[in-house]
Amino acid sequence: MTVLQNTVFDVGMHKGEDTEFYLKKGFDVVAFEANPDLIAQCERKFRDEIAQGTLRIVEGAIASEAAGGHLTFYRNVQKSVWGTIEASWADRNRRLGTESVGIDVPRVDIASSLRTYGMPYYLKIDIEGADRLVLQALRACDERPRYVSIEAEKVDFAELTDTISALSSLGYTSFKAVQQATIPGMKIVTTTVRGEPVSHVFASDASGPFGEDLPGSWTDASACLRQFETIFKLYRLFGDDGIVSNAPGGGLLVRGLTHLYRRPLPGWYDIHAKLH
Numbered sequence: 001m002t003v004l005q006n007t008v009f010d011v012g013m014h015k016g017e018d019t020e021f022y023l024k025k026g027f028d029v030v031a032f033e034a035n036p037d038l039i040a041q042c043e044r045k046f047r048d049e050i051a052q053g054t055l056r057i058v059e060g061a062i063a064s065e066a067a068g069g070h071l072t073f074y075r076n077v078q079k080s081v082w083g084t085i086e087a088s089w090a091d092r093n094r095r096l097g098t099e100s101v102g103i104d105v106p107r108v109d110i111a112s113s114l115r116t117y118g119m120p121y122y123l124k125i126d127i128e129g130a131d132r133l134v135l136q137a138l139r140a141c142d143e144r145p146r147y148v149s150i151e152a153e154k155v156d157f158a159e160l161t162d163t164i165s166a167l168s169s170l171g172y173t174s175f176k177a178v179q180q181a182t183i184p185g186m187k188i189v190t191t192t193v194r195g196e197p198v199s200h201v202f203a204s205d206a207s208g209p210f211g212e213d214l215p216g217s218w219t220d221a222s223a224c225l226r227q228f229e230t231i232f233k234l235y236r237l238f239g240d241d242g243i244v245s246n247a248p249g250g251g252l253l254v255r256g257l258t259h260l261y262r263r264p265l266p267g268w269y270d271i272h273a274k275l276h
Contacts, residue, residue: 001141004118023054110134122211123145123147231269
């Protein structure tokens with residue numbers, strides 16, 4: 001399987017926040033989305049790109065073969081970006097003050113999609129609890145995307161360690177922990193795949209830039225894990241279930257510290273990885 005240098009997989013298209021950037025960069029995009037309302041919205045938004053063949057939308061939820069042909073997708077009413085196939089994640093989201101509605105959607109086999117559409121140059125993964133299934137599918141392939149990003153675990157450090165180990169076993173040697181809370185409103189000036197200048201302002205819920213457009217230096221897996229050790233200390237203090245956050249007046253204190261230090265406390269992160 002040859003890597004398609006001009007193709008990006010947007011696994012977790014949502015409202016097309018990232019797809020828009022990838023298309024602007026001149027990439028062909030294969031986008032995956034389970035929420036039929038969001039699919040319809042993106043079909044309207046990207047009508048021209050779909051007609052031109054630069055965008056293909058794969059409808060359904062990525063899940064294991066054991067899920068069968070169809071499965072329940074929990075569509076989040078208040079925060080559509082929190083849609084998930086994991087009932088435990090829907091329960092967590094309910095504790096955080098949002099409601100989910102279970103709907104029936106077709107299962108998408110990501111391994112089959114890789115065979116159908118080819119190996120992308122960049123693979124963005126953000127599908128709320130099913131991210132590791134996509135990495136597992138890469139094991140059966142003789143090629144890998146040049147760049148991969150995946151939402152980082154926030155609760156279980158052992159699970160985060162397993163994710164970085166899985167990426168390392170796939171041949172990825174360079175890593176970055178990228179703060180996502182600062183992405184909305186960020187402006188980037190870069191080039192298209194043809195070398196033409198292009199600028200873009202990232203919308204709310206966008207994953208942001210990738211590859212060599214990312215700021216900062218690449219590190220090895222060990223250094224990335226050490227960085228996440230510090231990040232997890234912040235999660236334990238200021239995260240959704242953190243010590244400070246759950247104390248009386250804790251939410252107000254966290255917002256005050258965020259304003260004082262002009263940095264997210266703790267925010268949330270994606271792991272970006274690059275092949276050697």
